[in-house]
Amino acid sequence: MSELQLARAGAGAGAGAGAGAGAGWRRRVESQQATEQQQPQQQPQLSNSCATGKPPPPPPPPLSPPPRPHHSPANTLSITNACSCRPASVVYAVLILNKAGGLIYQRDFNPGLQKLSSNDYLILAGTFHGVHAITSQISPTNEAASSGLEVLESENFVMRCFQTLTGTKFLIFAEPRQPNLDVVVRRVYELYADYVMKNPFYQIEMPIRSEGFDRHLAAYIKPHQ
Structure with missing residues (x-):
């Protein structure tokens, strides 16, 4: 075969290979275009909620804990004062002895009880003073002085005695x-010290005539009768 024929055969083979490569490239481009044409048709199915123009529903609100019971400061203060300052028991009478x-002071706080006369209260004060002195002597001896009778209990009442350093006795019947x-x-005793002993016109060991002491004592005891 001459050189001219070889050149023509090589040119024909190159043209065939180039045509085959070009056809393959065209097929790839056509398949890619077909894929791009199919994607817009599937997008409305994926974003159907956005295509309608309606906003998505809002998320549910978070659960909040139940409200705590509210205690007003006024109620709390009144409960504290009642527990710390006022008696919870029923007081029958208050007596003060020198x-x-x-007997230098006597007042009843329960009108339902049987009334005693002035002489009965004087006898009661003198009798208790003697019993108190006897009990202070027959008590077991200690380094500290005996305080005598302090509590007397019965089925109908209880008596509490408080003796000051000056010998004044406070009797509470409840x-x-x-x-x-x-x-x-x-x-x-605190009310006695504030409204009786601080009065410059009061004479010690004498009967108590103090409106301030009577008023504050009644305000302390009567609300819980």
Whole structure:
């Protein structure tokens, strides 16, 4: 075969290979175009909710804990004052004796009880003064001086005695089985010190005539009768 024929055969083979490569490239381009044409048809199915123009529903609100019960400061303050300042027991009577056993103050707080006369209260004060002195002597001897009779209990009442350093005695008669009589008798003593002993016109060991003491004592005891 001459050189001219070889050149023509090589050119024909190159043209055939180039035509085959071009046909393959055209097929790839056509398949890619067909794929791109199919994608817009599937997009409305994927984003159907957005195509309608309606916003998505809002998420549900978070669960909140139940509200706590509200306690007003006024109610809390009134409960605290009632527990710390006022007696929870029923007080029948308050008596104050001087160091000689004389009755210098007496007041009843329960109108349902049987009334005693002035002489009966004087006898009661003198009798208790003698019993108190006897019990202070027959008590077991200690380094500290005996305080004598402090509590007297019965089925119908309980009596609490508080004696000051000057010998003045405070007697509280109340209903039985009351645990806070110590608080009551000391509060009565505080009122006595504020409204009786601080009065420059009061004479010690004499009967008590003080409107301020009467008013504050009634305000302390009567609300819980």
